[in-house]
Amino acid sequence: MIPEFANKVLIWFDQHGRKDLPWQQHPTPYRVWVSEIMLQQTQVATVIPYYGRFMQRFPDVLTLADAPQDDVLKLWEGLGYYSRARNLHKTAQRVRDEYACVFPTDRADMETLSGIGRSTAAAILSLSHGQAHAILDGNVKRVLARYHAVAGWSGEPRTLKQLWEHAEHHLPTQRNADYTQAMMDMGATLCTRSKPLCLLCPLQDGCKAFQQGKPQDYPGKRPKKDLPEKTALALLLRNNDGELLLQHRPPTGIWGGLWSFPEFADETAMADWLAQHFAQTCIVAARLPTLTHTFSHYRLHLQPLQVDLDAHPARIMEGNGWLWYKADTHFTGGLSAAVRQFFQNIE
Numbered sequence: 001m002i003p004e005f006a007n008k009v010l011i012w013f014d015q016h017g018r019k020d021l022p023w024q025q026h027p028t029p030y031r032v033w034v035s036e037i038m039l040q041q042t043q044v045a046t047v048i049p050y051y052g053r054f055m056q057r058f059p060d061v062l063t064l065a066d067a068p069q070d071d072v073l074k075l076w077e078g079l080g081y082y083s084r085a086r087n088l089h090k091t092a093q094r095v096r097d098e099y100a101c102v103f104p105t106d107r108a109d110m111e112t113l114s115g116i117g118r119s120t121a122a123a124i125l126s127l128s129h130g131q132a133h134a135i136l137d138g139n140v141k142r143v144l145a146r147y148h149a150v151a152g153w154s155g156e157p158r159t160l161k162q163l164w165e166h167a168e169h170h171l172p173t174q175r176n177a178d179y180t181q182a183m184m185d186m187g188a189t190l191c192t193r194s195k196p197l198c199l200l201c202p203l204q205d206g207c208k209a210f211q212q213g214k215p216q217d218y219p220g221k222r223p224k225k226d227l228p229e230k231t232a233l234a235l236l237l238r239n240n241d242g243e244l245l246l247q248h249r250p251p252t253g254i255w256g257g258l259w260s261f262p263e264f265a266d267e268t269a270m271a272d273w274l275a276q277h278f279a280q281t282c283i284v285a286a287r288l289p290t291l292t293h294t295f296s297h298y299r300l301h302l303q304p305l306q307v308d309l310d311a312h313p314a315r316i317m318e319g320n321g322w323l324w325y326k327a328d329t330h331f332t333g334g335l336s337a338a339v340r341q342f343f344q345n346i347e
């Protein structure tokens, strides 16, 4: 016997749920896992073409695990939150090395893999194996917060605990994969952030937020906090061939593992570095418009300064984490948003 809440959701799903998404075809743990990671903080319509290219290049976990990280980051270019791609790569290698390329089927084991939390582990096991686990992604949090009028921000442990309790309470023991997909679909297509379609919603009868006439008040908002602002100089060092010097960033931190312009705190540091590496005086040929990027924990204002090398085209730094690059360079590594934005602006 399916509980009333889940029954309504499943009846709605049978008529209106999404059944033709690429990762719903042959839903192996690998295919579902990649889709779940891509869908974090990203809309389905944006993910679909990325997912297609990713699956073509990395059709299975072994191919992904064996690939160079640069290839993985390249296919992620533009999706943002690059730690997702780095974790994906790391997890593929663990699944290859510790699980002989077969994903664990136990939720606790799954949660030990990089980038896989409780909800993602539950979604993978539910959608690929039909295991009965509750999920609580952003869409499901919104539906449950409204249905039960849970007022707090879900980043607060107390509120999160309440939402998990509701998610567990409504979980059916049958048709779990359909129910998981249905809850995601309801959040994405009916119980949307700004204009929920309550009149079409199968949960309307029991929904407290609807009864109060203010679904948009739920879930509670994250307390406002001004993002710190940071500034830095980006060196656009141009050689006689019109190429710019890019630096391979360290594996962690912002744009980790991507290729970007060398950054400096100020012009003195930049001048010292140029003198040390190129015996070059720092004469700024152009100050280009500031590039601003907002990360989850700060906002970065990058002032690009173009410096032209007066020496013979410098190849001395090629390799070893350095690359001379221009728009038509064939290169398989991932580029930072700053580099992509710069080249878009000059096209």
Ligand code: SF4
Binding pocket: 143, 146, 147, 190, 191, 192, 196, 197, 198, 199, 201, 202, 203, 204, 207, 208, 209, 210, 215
């Ligand atoms: S009735 Fe409206 S607010 Fe309540 S769950 Fe349905 S769509 Fe969301």
